[in-house]
Amino acid sequence: MVLFIRQTHSVKDCFVQTAVMCPYSLPLCQSHACPRRTYVASGVVPHMPGCRGGQLWLKANITQKERYRVELYFQQNTILGQKITYDAQDRTKVVDKSLLKMLPESSPWRTDGQLGRCTVVGNGGILKNSGCGSKINKADFVISYPNLKKQPKPLADRMSNYGNAPLIMPAFAFLFCTTISFQVHQALHPLHLQQKVLFFNPNYLRELHRYWRKRGQRAPRLSSGLMLVSVALELCEEVNLYGFWPFNFDLSQEQLPHHYYDNVGPHRGSHSMPKEFLQLLNMHSKGAINLHIGKCQ
Numbered sequence: 001m002v003l004f005i006r007q008t009h010s011v012k013d014c015f016v017q018t019a020v021m022c023p024y025s026l027p028l029c030q031s032h033a034c035p036r037r038t039y040v041a042s043g044v045v046p047h048m049p050g051c052r053g054g055q056l057w058l059k060a061n062i063t064q065k066e067r068y069r070v071e072l073y074f075q076q077n078t079i080l081g082q083k084i085t086y087d088a089q090d091r092t093k094v095v096d097k098s099l100l101k102m103l104p105e106s107s108p109w110r111t112d113g114q115l116g117r118c119t120v121v122g123n124g125g126i127l128k129n130s131g132c133g134s135k136i137n138k139a140d141f142v143i144s145y146p147n148l149k150k151q152p153k154p155l156a157d158r159m160s161n162y163g164n165a166p167l168i169m170p171a172f173a174f175l176f177c178t179t180i181s182f183q184v185h186q187a188l189h190p191l192h193l194q195q196k197v198l199f200f201n202p203n204y205l206r207e208l209h210r211y212w213r214k215r216g217q218r219a220p221r222l223s224s225g226l227m228l229v230s231v232a233l234e235l236c237e238e239v240n241l242y243g244f245w246p247f248n249f250d251l252s253q254e255q256l257p258h259h260y261y262d263n264v265g266p267h268r269g270s271h272s273m274p275k276e277f278l279q280l281l282n283m284h285s286k287g288a289i290n291l292h293i294g295k296c297q
Helices: 028-033 054-061 097-102 155-160 173-190 202-214 226-237 273-285
Strands: 003-007 081-085 090-094 117-121 139-144 167-169 198-199 238-242 290-292
Touching: 081 202, 090 202, 097 173, 117 226, 139 226, 167 173, 173 198, 202 226, 226 238, 273 290
Parallel strands: 117 139, 117 238, 167 198, 238 290
Antiparallel strands: 003 139, 003 167, 081 090
16 A cells, blocks of 8 residues: 655635535534535435534544554654564564664644545546546545556656655555565655655554454455545545445446456455445445545536
């Protein structure tokens, strides 16, 4: 999983996104005063009136004991000799000088729920030819995990397309992730690009897995999509989703590829995409997120 969080507007910007949401100058709990529609099959996902927004949903659904923050490694929160326990493998790594030097001094963004309106872009085939690019880019921040392997240009050229978006990697999920993550950092660092390469704290991913497991997600591992939706719910005031659709047909019964860039399905038994999608539908119906699954134009 490679995660980009790129800023597209000043958080202070406020505008109307036609036929999708209210202007966000309204307080969260007054949003029901502004009618809106979402691109969801009629009768399947009723949008309940009342408060919406990820922060309110978290307050209603996570007790103080369960509450957590998106945790990344920085020099400010990491010390030499610290032991890192891997998230998905029975392995540990001790922080040495070379690892500590890789880490940025501090977080590149605020982590107090003030990123404004965010869009999480999944890789579902429903995104292909959807015409949603301009709507996605109207968000204050865009969170995505593009498939860089499918692009022929050199890595540095591909990365430059994302401006100053931090690149977040699960370096301590599996051993092979460590090798890849360190190689990416070593390749990009000498080029002095705007992006910072950041590493997830595996404790955060572990707690995230436990949280969703308590709520019925029993697959061996959460999908990258659900992880990033969780990140957005913690960092953003409003969360919109595009490209989340686990089926091989759309609402018009037209065939779809698994991803917008290929038709390769997930490894059998690793994720439970339909069940995760039902969770997203439930969150949408309660106003925690805005799930968009139709064409935008």
